[in-house]
Amino acid sequence: MHLLVLSALISSFLNINEGADWCYQSQDPCGSHCKGPDHWQDTENADKCAGSSQSPINIVTKRALLNDNLTPLQFKGYQDAFNSYIVNNGHSVKVDVSTRATVSGGNLLTVYKAVQFHLHWGKDGGPGSEHTVDGEQYPMEMHIVHMKQDYSSLPQALKDPTGVAVLGFFYEESPSSNRKYEPVINALKKIKQTGTNVTINIPSLNALLPPPKNMTNYFRYQGSLTTPGCTESVVWTVFEHPVPLSKGQLKAFSELKFKSGEPMVGTFRPVQPLNGRMVYRSASNVVLASAVLLTFSTSAAIGLSWSN
Ligand SMILES: *[C@@H]1O[C@H](CO)[C@@H](O)[C@H](O)[C@H]1NC(C)=O
Ligand SMILES: *[C@@H]1O[C@H](CO)[C@@H](O)[C@H](O)[C@H]1NC(C)=O
Ligand SMILES: [Zn+2]
Numbered sequence: 001m002h003l004l005v006l007s008a009l010i011s012s013f014l015n016i017n018e019g020a021d022w023c024y025q026s027q028d029p030c031g032s033h034c035k036g037p038d039h040w041q042d043t044e045n046a047d048k049c050a051g052s053s054q055s056p057i058n059i060v061t062k063r064a065l066l067n068d069n070l071t072p073l074q075f076k077g078y079q080d081a082f083n084s085y086i087v088n089n090g091h092s093v094k095v096d097v098s099t100r101a102t103v104s105g106g107n108l109l110t111v112y113k114a115v116q117f118h119l120h121w122g123k124d125g126g127p128g129s130e131h132t133v134d135g136e137q138y139p140m141e142m143h144i145v146h147m148k149q150d151y152s153s154l155p156q157a158l159k160d161p162t163g164v165a166v167l168g169f170f171y172e173e174s175p176s177s178n179r180k181y182e183p184v185i186n187a188l189k190k191i192k193q194t195g196t197n198v199t200i201n202i203p204s205l206n207a208l209l210p211p212p213k214n215m216t217n218y219f220r221y222q223g224s225l226t227t228p229g230c231t232e233s234v235v236w237t238v239f240e241h242p243v244p245l246s247k248g249q250l251k252a253f254s255e256l257k258f259k260s261g262e263p264m265v266g267t268f269r270p271v272q273p274l275n276g277r278m279v280y281r282s283a284s285n286v287v288l289a290s291a292v293l294l295t296f297s298t299s300a301a302i303g304l305s306w307s308n
Pocket of ligand 2: 210
């Protein structure tokens with residue numbers, strides 16, 4: 001009893017928890033060992049986590065404003081193979097992009113180059129994406145982090161309110177496995193422990209994405225990094241069409257371990273308030289298809305009446 005009081009006094013005096021590492025809700029069920037999402041702003045250089053333009057968000061499709069400037073993105077170098085490391089960094093799995101791959105167009109201000117990609121997931125293929133769409137949480141979400149091509153480091157780009165562009169891709173469970181993901185899934189077995197890594201050959205970034213015709217539908221808004229420091233310098237592009245993975249492939253991510261040795265699951269931040277921000281959506285190809293049809297039938301009708 002006395003010892004408990006004493007140790008509580010000492011730890012509050014020394015601010016022992018002050019430097020405690022941040023963690024996800026899944027790691028901190030009773031708010032004791034580490035700082036969960038509600039306390040990220042109390043970790044080092046993370047006061048922005050309490051800011052008003054935070055990510056992720058719930059995307060309400062009905063309220064997303066159609067923006068004709070959100071044309072298909074232009075990808076360069078996304079077809080190239082590259083060698084890199086896949087790392088268990090204690091919060092996620094991350095792969096640095098070691099080839100020149102860029103994205104532009106779609107109302108982005110300039111050309112952004114890919115820096116790294118990482119994922120967020122649930123438990124054994126259960127809900128785990130960071131963004132949600134009309135309240136639906138997908139089993140997993142990939143973030144390809146880009147920075148304006150003139151910057152040489154992410155910290156530098158994060159000082160610019162539009163310095164970073166992140167592309168977000170959802171996953172969905174499919175009956176068959178996605179062979180294009182085999183290099184990533186196979187590597188997971190070798191990096192179960194936090195702090196470990198293994199070399200990986202990525203056949204191409206394209207191979208990890210939906211086919212181009214399924215990437216015309218996306219959402220755009222201004223937000224933040226979804227991990228501390230939560231810097232509000234991110235132009236978000238969240239694609240509507242998910243990437244298919246089998247249940248087994250999704251479950252493979254739950255085999256990874258946090259630093260504590262516990263399964264690395266629930267690696268997502270809860271959705272954050274919009275606070276009046278606008279969410280835009282690209283012209284959907286479904287609408288486009290019917291517009292073409294309408295134009296065609298109108299001109300056919302005009303042609304018919306003229307010929308009469
Ligand atoms: C991979 O692990 C080795 C050995 O622990 C370490 O020296 C190296 O810095 C790590 N590389 C990356 C990219 O994390
Ligand atoms: C592309 O989108 C169509 C229509 O939603 C879907 O049926 C198809 O499975 C998607 N293809 C892939 C590889 O995601
Ligand atoms: Zn992320």
